[in-house]
Amino acid sequence: MPEIKLAIDAMGGDNGPSIVIDALCQLINEGTPHHFLVVGQHDSVTPLLSQYNLDEHPQVTFVHAEQVVEMDEKPGQALRAKPHSSMSIALELLAKGEADGVVSGGNTGALMAKAYFQLKTLPGVLRPALMAALPNQLGGRSYLLDLGANASCDSETLFQFGVMGSVAAQILEDISSPNVSLLNMGEEEIKGNDVVKNAALRLASSEHVNYTGFVEGNHLFSGKADVIVCDGFVGNIALKSCEGLATLIVDQLKSALMSHWMYRLFFRFLQKRTQKSWDRLKPDHYNGASLIGLRGVVIKSHGSANAKAFGSAIRQAITEAQAQLPERIKDRVESVLLEQH
Structure with a gap:
């Protein structure tokens, strides 16, 4: 089974990066073979990576982000004023093909807006849906x-x-x-x-x-x-x-x-x-909503999720990336469009 590479927005959620890093540590200790691009502010994330002995781990790569989208921030404002946020950079890694999926517990409206504009919908799909x-x-x-x-x-x-x-x-x-x-x-x-x-x-x-x-x-x-x-x-x-x-x-x-x-x-x-x-x-066990209809796997974790729940969201992203869910949806939508003609 090929390795999956996920971009993780470490700054999102009510509890910040501590929950995210704890979840990653649990998954890696359980033996997950996948790689994680941890996106966040250096001063907030690197001490936690060191605390959990993940700072030099081969399955973890830290990616610095200058900005953070706050949980109460308006989506339009986040879209315009925060191009270098951890959320934006994680989605950019996915858009460039450097990641196979994104997981974020951040501002739901901002994540939907940024994902829509940075990834775009699949051909023929009118709007993405949260599932x-x-x-x-x-x-x-x-x-x-x-x-x-x-x-x-x-x-x-x-x-x-x-x-x-x-x-x-x-x-x-x-x-x-x-x-x-x-x-x-x-x-x-x-x-x-x-x-x-x-x-x-x-x-x-x-x-x-x-x-x-x-x-x-x-x-x-x-x-x-x-x-x-x-x-x-x-x-x-x-x-x-x-x-x-x-x-x-x-x-x-x-x-x-x-x-x-x-x-x-x-x-x-x-x-x-x-x-x-x-x-x-x-x-x-059910944390992790999928933004389907986009050109990539994007999973929204509950903002108040604990480490175990955030781990469930990561597992959901891995499952969808392995199954190539966006590509499978694309094929079905194309068939439906042909049916209409």
Whole structure:
């Protein structure tokens, strides 16, 4: 298996480079054979590389960046005023072919804007989409897109998201013909606005997509669909609502379990016997959203990710780079465009 070279934006995220370097150290200690271009400010990153004994490691190369995109910075401002940021340099390494992918936990809007202008979309792709994996009740993963890259979409854009998501699920989950659905306010054909209805017609008429109809929000985790398509406004709210509910459930459960020693004892007993199920549901395992539709692999890590979660984002980038996901999406989109003519 060929070596993958990733450009890592070490300055992004709420916790800065300490989380990034810790994650790299864990991956290298686990035996990953890949190479990492660590991009960041010299004074912030090199002491950490030295602390983790990575300063002279053959799998790590440090690349200095003068500027940093702040987490609350406006995308347009970051695009114009920060051409030498760690985020920009990481994307430039990918654009030049010196890296096979980019991972950043930085400002989401800035990353999308910079990636769009520095890498461009694949031929025929109208807009990139932010896509993430969700655990489902069948023991696998379903993919939801868009998660916020495009607040509003026309029917053709939603159709393309379905095509790209189908390719991603086929490759990343080894599903021969992924079920693709549109997220809607009901499963009946009469439900939804004109954009969603027209997108449904486009998906249903394409031989390149296994379209299975509408799904409602309560089926996000059911496994009914391998790919769930919506615009970024709906997708972002749906995902954040799920995250908020998960936090509420965990907090309430902890509060109840800590209220009596017998409950605590029972929880320890139960946890040992359900460890695999607990592990599969941990958010750390699903950190790393893909910006698909671009001419390169770009993974957005959650800004508040810990080292283990950031490591998951890096693994996602490695998987997509090895599978040559952008090239596979390009081939499918070209087939779809030929179908239209």
